[in-house]
Each structure stands twice: as structure tokens, then as C-alpha cells.
Amino acid sequence: MGWTQTLFEVIDFRSFSNLWFWIVLAVVWSSASHFVLGVPFDMVIRAKRYGGQALTDLEDLVRINVNRLLFVGRTAGLWLSGFAAFALTTLAVLGFWYDVELAQAVVLIALPMSLVGMMSLSAARRIEAEAPQGEALFRALSRHRTWTQGIGMVSIFVTALYGMYQNLSILDGL
Numbered sequence: 001m002g003w004t005q006t007l008f009e010v011i012d013f014r015s016f017s018n019l020w021f022w023i024v025l026a027v028v029w030s031s032a033s034h035f036v037l038g039v040p041f042d043m044v045i046r047a048k049r050y051g052g053q054a055l056t057d058l059e060d061l062v063r064i065n066v067n068r069l070l071f072v073g074r075t076a077g078l079w080l081s082g083f084a085a086f087a088l089t090t091l092a093v094l095g096f097w098y099d100v101e102l103a104q105a106v107v108l109i110a111l112p113m114s115l116v117g118m119m120s121l122s123a124a125r126r127i128e129a130e131a132p133q134g135e136a137l138f139r140a141l142s143r144h145r146t147w148t149q150g151i152g153m154v155s156i157f158v159t160a161l162y163g164m165y166q167n168l169s170i171l172d173g174l
Contacts, residue, residue, distance in 0.1 A: 017163075029152040029155070036144050037062065041145060043057070043058055044141050055134065066127050070125065112154070
């Protein structure tokens with residue numbers, strides 16, 4: 001038995017029946033909802049509860065991350081958007097036209113995450129324009145987190161339904 005055959009037996013590329021895919025899906029959405037514009041949400045809660053230095057740290061970190069996101073968006077945003085559209089389209093065609101299950105799995109993670117990325121860029125622009133502080137900043141970050149969690153719940157639900165369909169259709173030989 002060759003090393004490639006051993007490798008392909010150890011690594012199952014049927015994504016929806018693979019435990020590692022579901023772990024990655026959970027970690028991706030858990031991280032996306034915990035880090036709001038790159039700021040850990042526990043820091044938002046601490047700043048809201050205690051104020052003072054915690055609030056100053058939060059405002060500074062939000063300003064730094066907003067400036068970082070907007071810099072990337074303004075300098076390379078068009079190129080990144082084009083590359084992301086190309087990559088998502090390629091994966092979608094491979095996955096749903098040519099029936100490559102790994103590509104389907106990646107699309108079901110990457111497409112909703114690209115929506116969260118666009119939403120983050122929009123929130124960063126809004127925060128830069130309005131420069132909210134204190135309670136207004138808490139509301140903006142909480143609103144962004146709520147929308148991210150909503151997209152994540154819908155994404156996980158759709159992925160679970162599609163994954164169950166794929167696994168059942170493999171069993172039935174459809």
C-alpha cells in the first residue's frame with residue numbers, strides 16, 4: 001500500500017460525514033461571534049460593567065481595529081473583493097456543478113463568512129464616521145455581534161440540513 005493511499009484512507013474528504021468539518025464549523029462561528037471587529041466581546045462586557053480604564057482600552061482597541069480594517073479595505077479592497085468572488089465562484093462551481101463535496105463544505109462556510117466580512121467593513125465605516133463612545137459604542141458592537149450570530153445560526157442550520165441530505169443520499173445510493 002502506497003503512502004498516498006494510506007493518506008487518503010486516514011483523511012476522509014467526504015466532509016459532511018467527517019467530525020473535523022463540524023468542529024471547524026463550530027470554531028469558525030464561535031470565533032466570529034466572539035471577536036467583534038477584532039475585539040473580544042468579553043472586553044466589551046467588562047468595559048460596560050466597570051468603565052474607567054476598561055472603557056478606555058475598549059475604545060482604543062476598537063479605533064485601532066477599525067483603522068486597520070478600513071486601511072485594508074481602502075488599499076486592497078477591490079482586489080480582495082475580486083479574488084474572493086473568483087474563489088467563491090470557483091468553489092461553488094466545483095462543489096455544486098461537479099459535485100465535489102469538499103468544495104461544497106468550504107462554500108457553506110466561506111459564503112456566510114464573506115457576508116460577515118462585508119458587514120464588518122460596513123460597521124467599521126459607520127464607527128469611523130460617527131465615532132461613538134461609551135453606550136453608543138456598546139450598542140454598535142452588540143448590534144454587529146447579534147447580526148453575526150444570526151447569520152451564523154442560519155448558516156449552521158442550512159449546512160446541517162445539506163450535510164444530512166448528502167449523508168442520506170450517499171447511504172441510499174442516490
